[in-house]
Amino acid sequence: MHTILRSASREVVIGHDQPFCIIGERINPTGRKIFQEQLRANDLSRIHVDVAQQLAGGAMVLDVNMGVPLADEVALMVEAVTLIQSISDVPLCIDSSVIEALEAGLSTYQGKALVNSVTAEDDRMEAILPLVKRFGAAIIALPNDEFEIPLEPERRVELTRKIIDVATNNYGIAMEDILIDPLAMPIGADTSLVVRTLDTIRMIHDEFGLNMTLGASNVSFGMPDRETIVSSFLPMAMRSGLTSAIMDARGAQLVRAMKATDLLLNRDEWGASWIASHRARQAAESA
């Protein structure tokens, strides 16, 4: 199944026969004090650096989140989307918990965006899915609802089915425009959580064939040597059916693990991409 995203001039295809899709996650003020202050002062200059770094690291889509306390998130989203589309040609993922910010971002955006995110909560689906349909976007959907973030993979599959039913039947959204986030949770909190996520990915893949994405770094939260943990998680998740991840493309080890997995899973014909990226790295190191 192919999820197609577009900017004004470029198309990105997410699918099980495609190279893994990195959704660059850095354009987000969460946990970044200086960036928060800059955004409150309506200074978006830092975004130039973030966009350049994410693209240099291999991001194919950029997640844009402007959630800053005590700032006008709606206005910032409009400015950020306009700015990023003026300096890059990759599709964007409009990321907010605020409906008005999603709507403002989508009306400004040129192309077919990804929306981050909806849950199986009835009121969230009622608010967000009409926007997704109206702007012809694709949507990231999380299988939790107002009652629980389920641990059992079977329950996550049930909530996934609920979202699919509502999105396709009530709003006419195409199956291929729904990306499921199977809920990556920190191994440090409970060492059984990642197996549950991997089982969820496999079950959603086998049952629905949908594309999936998740916040890759979540699994390593609170543990030492986080990049090695995530670099070992991604190959397992990709083999189970994960087709993209929201991740910081500046993580060189992580991006290399992802490219090696593309090669191993026969998604890099003749190993051409693997060999090219090795040569580029050698050239950069000897320059």
Place this chain on the structure above:
Amino acid sequence: MHTILRSASREVVIGHDQPFCIIGERINPTGRKIFQEQLRANDLSRIHVDVAQQLAGGAMVLDVNMGVPLADEVALMVEAVTLIQSISDVPLCIDSSVIEALEAGLSTYQGKALVNSVTAEDDRMEAILPLVKRFGAAIIALPNDEFEIPLEPERRVELTRKIIDVATNNYGIAMEDILIDPLAMPIGADTSLVVRTLDTIRMIHDEFGLNMTLGASNVSFGMPDRETIVSSFLPMAMRSGLTSAIMDARGAQLVRAMKATDLLLNRDEWGASWIASHRARQAAESA
């Protein structure tokens, strides 16, 4: 299913609920000219260094291969096994294509050894399986025969079934003493080969529940940045059912990927082993 190996004083358990078992692969003259010359001159001193390095890297079992052209492999195997058991307490994997070397190694060895390896060829099984039974050893079995190294996972499963039938019915070898090598082949030769190996691992796991091992570095042969390729392969193979690998424990990135995967697959309670190895590395770096 638990495969138990023993030295004179130590037991190692291989199983799906156990930490991954590294079989250190360096005590082998293949491709090592200086070591070959030393062994021809009956100088086994290099083995002290190899054993120390493999153990320092985390090897839990040591593979011992003394196959040197124009040397007395049988005598060397006896000397090597005696030497290694005098300087370390880990179980050994007696590795040779020469029946007499296997027999000599096994008669010298104190404990329950692993034997590397038998195939589904009738004459190999007739020669090797009686030795395995006589010395109470465990055996690595490769699902190829005199006619083919099959590419199709289904055919590898058939040959696995043949070996299991012969080993258990004709020679009374226990199921848990059979480790299957699902045949890791180079991604550089054909980018579909590793998916076949992963499928084979999954099928053998689901059908027989046996432990498995393989030569991990094979998958990266001929490609640049081999360690990243193998570090991405191992998590997928472990998730599919691989429980040990013959690998060079000096590869720090590889060993860390393996330990991270143990953590992620819930085989490292509280993450204690992961955190301890991080602290040990920090201490070594600041020393």
